[in-house]
Amino acid sequence: MRSATSKPISCPQCQGTTFTRKTTTYPMRLPDGRQVHVGRVAVQECTHCHHLIPTKAGSEKISRAMAAVAQLFLGS
Numbered sequence: 769m770r771s772a773t774s775k776p777i778s779c780p781q782c783q784g785t786t787f788t789r790k791t792t793t794y795p796m797r798l799p800d801g802r803q804v805h806v807g808r809v810a811v812q813e814c815t816h817c818h819h820l821i822p823t824k825a826g827s828e829k830i831s832r833a834m835a836a837v838a839q840l841f842l843g844s
């Protein structure tokens with residue numbers, strides 16, 4: 769039995785399939801066009817073009833940050 773829990777990903781920019789796992793500051797674009805940086809997000813970096821793809825944990829962190837930022841905007 770094979771488990772296919774982690775399917776291979778490919779880079780949306782260059783279709784590369786080799787990635788380096790790292791933790792980095794991820795630039796997040798807000799709906800109003802502003803850009804904020806989320807610190808220490810787990811990503812896979814394309815070794816070819818250096819495009820950053822958040823891991824599952826990384827995108828969860830970005831979602832939480834996005835929700836926090838949205839609350840700030842709503843509260844002001």
Ligand SMILES: [Zn+2]
Binds near residue numbers: 819
């Ligand atoms: Zn790439």
